[in-house]
Amino acid sequence: MQIQENFSLKKYNTFGIEAKAKQFVAVHSVADLKTVLRENKSQPNFILGGGSNMLLTQDIQALVIHIDLKGKKILKEDNDYVWIESQAGENWHELVLWTIDQNFGGFENMSLIPGNVGATPVQNIGAYGTEIKDTFVSCEAMNIATQQMKTFTKDDCHFGYRESIFKQEAKDQFIITSVVFKLTKRNHKINISYGDITKELEKQDVITPSLKDISNAVIAIRQSKLPDPKELGNSGSFFKNPIISKEKYEKVHILHPEMPHYVISETEVKVPAGWLIERAGFKGKRFGDAGIHKNQALVLVNYGNATGQEILNVSTAIQATILQKFGIAIEAEVNVI
Numbered sequence: 001m002q003i004q005e006n007f008s009l010k011k012y013n014t015f016g017i018e019a020k021a022k023q024f025v026a027v028h029s030v031a032d033l034k035t036v037l038r039e040n041k042s043q044p045n046f047i048l049g050g051g052s053n054m055l056l057t058q059d060i061q062a063l064v065i066h067i068d069l070k071g072k073k074i075l076k077e078d079n080d081y082v083w084i085e086s087q088a089g090e091n092w093h094e095l096v097l098w099t100i101d102q103n104f105g106g107f108e109n110m111s112l113i114p115g116n117v118g119a120t121p122v123q124n125i126g127a128y129g130t131e132i133k134d135t136f137v138s139c140e141a142m143n144i145a146t147q148q149m150k151t152f153t154k155d156d157c158h159f160g161y162r163e164s165i166f167k168q169e170a171k172d173q174f175i176i177t178s179v180v181f182k183l184t185k186r187n188h189k190i191n192i193s194y195g196d197i198t199k200e201l202e203k204q205d206v207i208t209p210s211l212k213d214i215s216n217a218v219i220a221i222r223q224s225k226l227p228d229p230k231e232l233g234n235s236g237s238f239f240k241n242p243i244i245s246k247e248k249y250e251k252v253h254i255l256h257p258e259m260p261h262y263v264i265s266e267t268e269v270k271v272p273a274g275w276l277i278e279r280a281g282f283k284g285k286r287f288g289d290a291g292i293h294k295n296q297a298l299v300l301v302n303y304g305n306a307t308g309q310e311i312l313n314v315s316t317a318i319q320a321t322i323l324q325k326f327g328i329a330i331e332a333e334v335n336v337i
């Protein structure tokens with residue numbers, strides 16, 4: 001294990017932002033992680049997975065610990081279900097493909113989400129009507145201060161829309177080292193009603209879709225809609241879709257009757273942030289090397305050499321305009337550092 005000084009994080013964040021870590025170390029085992037934390041107790045630290053959900057606006061004056069624990073296995077199974085365990089440093093999409101190859105159901109709608117397994121519970125990743133909480137059983141995490149391991153069950157995690165205890169009460173206190181998921185072996189809970197999945201399957205003449213068909217459809221849709229971070233730096237959806245009260249929705253609806261919305265409870269309504277951004281006139285706009293994607297208003301992009309601060313300035317301008325125009329506050333989904 002080698003601690004490197006003044007380490008460039010450009011290749012370690014999908015925005016492709018040039019920022020330096022005061023110190024950087026990649027850890028490959030729980031024992032190494034314990035040693036690093038113990039030996040650097042007085043140092044602030046920062047946990048890095050695949051860097052696909054963060055905007056680096058400055059150098060990190062801390063020891064950046066890149067979680068690179070590898071391994072995945074079947075823990076147990078019965079006739080209907082299989083329990084799998086993945087180490088935190090496994091690439092999420094590779095894990096998805098590994099499960100689909102074995103006809104294990106549950107991850108197919110979340111194909112091609114970038115990043116590593118350890119970060120999946122942090123924001124309860126989700127796509128096309130499925131979230132990690134639907135298959136999550138538990139995770140093992142190391143307490144940063146004491147280096148003791150703790151098991152978090154699904155209930156412990158307080159999952160919500162792009163939320164969990166790891167972004168709230170337990171923020172910066174635990175490092176997730178492995179996750180256990182429960183997947184179906186048969187009677188898969190197919191969910192193709194969301195977004196364009198059905199349309200994509202029809203295009204491919206699929207009538208009774210297999211898990212692989214659904215995964216392929218999701219991959220095709222995502223590739224046609226979202227910029228590939230290898231070609232255009234980005235962090236996926238920059239903002240969360242705001243959840244507003246029904247009363248507030250009714251007031252905004254009078255002025256903007258065409259505003260799409262999803263009723264999520266008797267008192268709350270979710271509004272697509274992408275629509276708000278587009279209506280505020282930001283879609284496709286470019287400010288130097290920072291901008292808003294031409295097809296996806298929710299995705300902020302780095303056209304080359306944007307700084308994190310420049311991208312943050314664009315996001316702040318978007319938030320202020322939407323608040324002024326619609327009276328709705330939108331919140332970043334991406335972790336701004």
Ligand SMILES: Cc1cc2nc3c(=O)[nH]c(=O)nc-3n(C[C@H](O)[C@H](O)[C@H](O)COP(=O)(O)OP(=O)(O)OC[C@H]3O[C@@H](n4cnc5c(N)ncnc54)[C@H](O)[C@@H]3O)c2cc1C
Nearest residue numbers: 047049050051052053114115116118119125126176235236
């Ligand atoms: C093109 C694109 C599309 C995307 N689409 C989606 C999508 O459809 N749905 C979705 O939910 N997300 C999406 N994302 C966001 C991102 O892929 C997910 O949030 C992913 O889970 C982040 O994983 P990561 O390993 O890159 O985390 P990082 O960016 O490295 O870290 C994210 C946060 O988690 C913390 N963290 C990371 N690893 C650990 C760990 N082991 N223990 C404790 N804390 C940790 C970090 O400190 C940081 O606060 C997309 C991103 C991109 C670039």
